[in-house]
Amino acid sequence: MTTKLRLAVNKHYELRGQYIDLAFRKELEDVLFSCTSSSHALLKELTRPRRNLPLLRLVGLQAYQLVSFFPRYIGSLYHHCDIAYYRKRLAIRLYEEETGILSGTANHEVLMLRFLRALGISDAERDEVPVLLSTQNLIDYRWQLVNSPDTFHSGVAAIMIASEGQYLEEETHRGRHVLLPMLYGLKPEDLAFFSVHTREDVFHVREGLDLTAEICLTREQKDQALQAVCETDDYFSRYYDGILEAYESSHSTNVATQNSEYMRDVCAC
Numbered sequence: 001m002t003t004k005l006r007l008a009v010n011k012h013y014e015l016r017g018q019y020i021d022l023a024f025r026k027e028l029e030d031v032l033f034s035c036t037s038s039s040h041a042l043l044k045e046l047t048r049p050r051r052n053l054p055l056l057r058l059v060g061l062q063a064y065q066l067v068s069f070f071p072r073y074i075g076s077l078y079h080h081c082d083i084a085y086y087r088k089r090l091a092i093r094l095y096e097e098e099t100g101i102l103s104g105t106a107n108h109e110v111l112m113l114r115f116l117r118a119l120g121i122s123d124a125e126r127d128e129v130p131v132l133l134s135t136q137n138l139i140d141y142r143w144q145l146v147n148s149p150d151t152f153h154s155g156v157a158a159i160m161i162a163s164e165g166q167y168l169e170e171e172t173h174r175g176r177h178v179l180l181p182m183l184y185g186l187k188p189e190d191l192a193f194f195s196v197h198t199r200e201d202v203f204h205v206r207e208g209l210d211l212t213a214e215i216c217l218t219r220e221q222k223d224q225a226l227q228a229v230c231e232t233d234d235y236f237s238r239y240y241d242g243i244l245e246a247y248e249s250s251h252s253t254n255v256a257t258q259n260s261e262y263m264r265d266v267c268a269c
């Protein structure tokens with residue numbers, strides 16, 4: 001941790017530390033670390049040193065759906081947040097999401113578009129690809145939580161803990177920053193979306209744990225926030241399942257088409 005960052009963290013705890021329920025924060029952290037979607041077969045496949053462009057394109061296209069919706073979660077959390085300190089933090093987050101100025105990059109959706117284009121996906125192709133049901137379910141589940149003041153605490157847990165805590169694993173970072181350039185010839189600018197989030201997600205999760213541990217005052221609210229972390233993780237698992245199923249069905253269709261073309265050629269001989 002840099003000196004500047006350490007000072008910022010110290011200042012944060014100086015201002016908010018007295019309000020944070022540390023025992024509950026630990027409960028949240030334990031549930032996050034027990035989540036299983038980060039070891040999903042799809043993510044494992046992407047960390048193998050084996051080129052699979054069709055699968056990576058499918059992952060990119062569905063991930064784009066999540067990325068393009070993400071600023072609205074932050075905007076809604078800002079809208080429902082009663083604590084001025086965190087409201088300001090969420091406003092800064094939204095500013096970065098929409099402009100990329102703080103990270104010296106660009107709007108985060110634009111960063112994801114650069115990644116898709118580097119994979120050879122045109123804007124027209126991106127717009128034509130249907131959103132998988134499991135992708136839509138993940139989007140909708142989190143949206144209904146952040147969209148009501150009654151479930152604000154669960155919304156914070158779903159977005160700032162479970163969602164931003166999805167890609168903290170070392171293996172996943174290695175997959176992105178070592179394998180993607182090696183296997184697909186991607187340049188650092190094509191991967192800017194991932195570099196920015198590798199740096200930011202750790203701090204966003206930390207802030208999400210603090211905020212949730214500050215606003216959950218009753219046991220019922222605490223249980224609801226813990227449940228939101230687990231359920232979001234389940235929705236992520238089903239989102240990965242959906243991508244794998246779509247890949248396998250398009251793969252088997254391609255194989256079947258190739259086989260029938262082969263048989264046609266053989267019969268025509």
Ligand SMILES: [Fe+2]
Pocket residue numbers: 070097108197
């Ligand atoms: Fe982002």
